[in-house]
Amino acid sequence: MDDAVDLLMTQWARERPDLDVWPMGIMGRISRLSRLLDRELKEFFAAHGLERWEFDVLATLRRSGPPYELTAGALNRAAMVTSGAITNRIDRMAARGLVERIPDSGDRRSIRVRLTGRGLALVDEVLEPHVANEARLLASLDPRERDHLAAALRTLLASLGDTTLG
Amino acid sequence: MDDAVDLLMTQWARERPDLDVWPMGIMGRISRLSRLLDRELKEFFAAHGLERWEFDVLATLRRSGPPYELTAGALNRAAMVTSGAITNRIDRMAARGLVERIPDSGDRRSIRVRLTGRGLALVDEVLEPHVANEARLLASLDPRERDHLAAALRTLLASLGDTTLG
DNA sequence: GTTGATAATCTCAACGTTGAAATAACAGCA
DNA sequence: TGCTGTTATTTCAACGTTGAGATTATCAAC
Numbered sequence: 063m064d065d066a067v068d069l070l071m072t073q074w075a076r077e078r079p080d081l082d083v084w085p086m087g088i089m090g091r092i093s094r095l096s097r098l099l100d101r102e103l104k105e106f107f108a109a110h111g112l113e114r115w116e117f118d119v120l121a122t123l124r125r126s127g128p129p130y131e132l133t134a135g136a137l138n139r140a141a142m143v144t145s146g147a148i149t150n151r152i153d154r155m156a157a158r159g160l161v162e163r164i165p166d167s168g169d170r171r172s173i174r175v176r177l178t179g180r181g182l183a184l185v186d187e188v189l190e191p192h193v194a195n196e197a198r199l200l201a202s203l204d205p206r207e208r209d210h211l212a213a214a215l216r217t218l219l220a221s222l223g224d225t226t227l228g
Numbered sequence: 229m230d231d232a233v234d235l236l237m238t239q240w241a242r243e244r245p246d247l248d249v250w251p252m253g254i255m256g257r258i259s260r261l262s263r264l265l266d267r268e269l270k271e272f273f274a275a276h277g278l279e280r281w282e283f284d285v286l287a288t289l290r291r292s293g294p295p296y297e298l299t300a301g302a303l304n305r306a307a308m309v310t311s312g313a314i315t316n317r318i319d320r321m322a323a324r325g326l327v328e329r330i331p332d333s334g335d336r337r338s339i340r341v342r343l344t345g346r347g348l349a350l351v352d353e354v355l356e357p358h359v360a361n362e363a364r365l366l367a368s369l370d371p372r373e374r375d376h377l378a379a380a381l382r383t384l385l386a387s388l389g390d391t392t393l394g
Numbered sequence: 395g396t397t398g399a400t401a402a403t404c405t406c407a408a409c410g411t412t413g414a415a416a417t418a419a420c421a422g423c424a
Numbered sequence: 425t426g427c428t429g430t431t432a433t434t435t436c437a438a439c440g441t442t443g444a445g446a447t448t449a450t451c452a453a454c
Contacts, residue, residue, distance in 0.1 A: 065385040066392060073291040081355065085362035088374060089265060091381035096262035097308045098388050099255060115410085125239040135432060142263045147411055149434055171419045171432040189247065196251035202387030203380060208254060211380040214373050215257035219231040221368030222264050226232060281440085301402060313441055315404055337402040337449045 067091050099199060106195045110188050115141070117192070119151055120160065120185035123177045130177035131164065137175060139226070160184065233257050265365060272361045276354050281307070283358070285317055286326065286351035289343045296343035297330065303341060305392070326350065 067090040074083045100114070107114050122140045123130045132140075138148040152175055155161045160181035166172035177185070203211065219225075233256040240249045266280070273280050288306045289296045298306075304314040318341055321327045326347035332338035343351070369377065385391075 063382075063386040064391065065382050066390045067385065068382065069392070070291065073293070077291050077293055078355065081359060083359055084374065084378075085359055085366055087378040088366055088369075088381065089362050091378065091385055092258060092261050092265060094308065094390055095258050095381060095385055095388075098385070098390060099258060102388075125236065125243050127239070127243050133432080134434095142260065143410095144412055145433065146413075146435075150410070166432095169420070169432080171417095173433070189244065193247060193249055193251055196255050199388070200251055200254055200384070202383050203254075207380050207383070208250065210376055212250075212253040212257065214369060214377040214380075215254065215261060216229075216231050216234065217368050217373070218366065219233065219257055219261055219264070220229040222261075222268075222365070224232045224260055224264060225230065226235070299402080300404095309440095310442055311403060312405075312443075316440070332402095335402080335450070339403070 065091070066094060102195075102199055106192065107188075110191075112184075112188065115151055116155060116158075116160065117185070117188065119155060119175075120177065120181055121189070123161065123175065124182065124185045124189075130182060131174040133166065133172045133174055135172070155181070231257070232260060268361075268365055272358065273354075276357075278350075278354065281317055282321060282324075282326070283351070283354065285321060285341075286343065286347055287355070289327065289341065290348065290351045290355075296348060297340040299332065299338045299340055301338070321347070 067087060070090060071083055071086060074081065074086070104114050107117050112120075118141055119137060122137060123132055126132055134145070134148050134152060137152075138145050141148065141151075152161060152163065156163060159178055161175050162178055164174040164176050166174050200208065233253060236256060237249055237252060240247065240252070270280050273283050278286075284307055285303060288303060289298055292298055300311070300314050300318060303318075304311050307314065307317075318327060318329065322329060325344055327341050328344055330340040330342050332340050366374065
C-alpha cells in the first residue's frame, strides 16, 4: 500500500533522477504523521473539554509524582516551547483552576507550578482513554513492528540530543 | 542509550503502574522528532534565505514536473494546511517573485500557481544540499534500519488515510 | 435556462507561538 | 561588600495559522 510519501518520491525520481532522495522517506513521513496524529489528538481532547497543550502540561506534572509540581522552566523544556509560551499556558490554566503558581522557597526567581485537586482529578480521568485512543491510532502495527519502530525512533532522538526532559 | 521518552515512560510506570503506556513510546517520539527536525530544517533554510514553508511550496511545484504549476487546492492538500494559509503563502511568494498566479483556463474558480524562472532556479539550487542535510540528520541509522523505519511509518501513514498528495 | 448543491479561493478576526528585551535574583570571586 | 556573569520568569509586538464566512463559478437535474 502506497502512502503520500511514496507518491512524492516517485515524482522526485522522475524529475530529478540524479538525486537519491531516500531521506525524504523518513523525514516526510515523520512530518506528515505528526500533523495527522496531532489532529486526532486534538479531536480527542476537545471531546473531553481540553486543549492538547493543556493535557500536556497536566500530564507532565502528573507523571512527575507528588507533590505534582515543577518549575516553569522544567515545563517549557518538557513541552519544547519557549518560556513565553509557558507563561501564557500557566496563566490560562491557573484561570481555569487546573494549576496554581507557588513561590519557590529556595529560589525567588523561580515559581513552582502545582496541579490542583481539580487538575489531578482531570488528568487521571482522561489518561486511560487517551492511551487507548493512541493505541487505536497505532493499531495497524503488530507488536513486533511497534518495538522496532520505537527502537529506531529512540536511536534518532538520542542522536539528536533529546535525552532529558528538563 | 535512553532518550527523553524513555524517561517519560519510566515516570508513568512509577506513577501509574496500572497502565501500559506503550503507545507513548511511538507517539511521543514522533512528536518530539518532528519538532527537533523542524528546527534543524528551519536553520538550514534560513542559511539559504528561505522559510521552510517557502521551500515546501517550491518543492511541491518542482516535483510536479513541467510546466511547474498546480492549483491552490493541490498545494494546500500537499502542505496539509488550510486554504487561508495557502492564499497567504502564495501572496508572499508572488511578492518575492518566486511564483506567479495564472488563471485556470478550464475552471474560472481555480488559479494555477506557477514557478517562475527564479523560483525554479532557487529550488534546484537548494535541493541537493537539503537532501544532504536530511541525510546528515538521519546518519545514526544504518541502511537496514532506515528501510525498516520507513516501512513502519508507511504502514502507519497509510492506515491513517494519507494516500494522496491532492 | 433555471435551480440547487457543491467546489475553489479569498477574507478576516481570533488565537498561540516566537524571539527579544526587561526584570529580578542568584553565585562566584575579588 | 560590591562586581560580573548567569539564570528564571514575564512582557509584548510581530508573525502565521485556523476556522468560519463570503464570493464566485461549476455541474447535474429538471
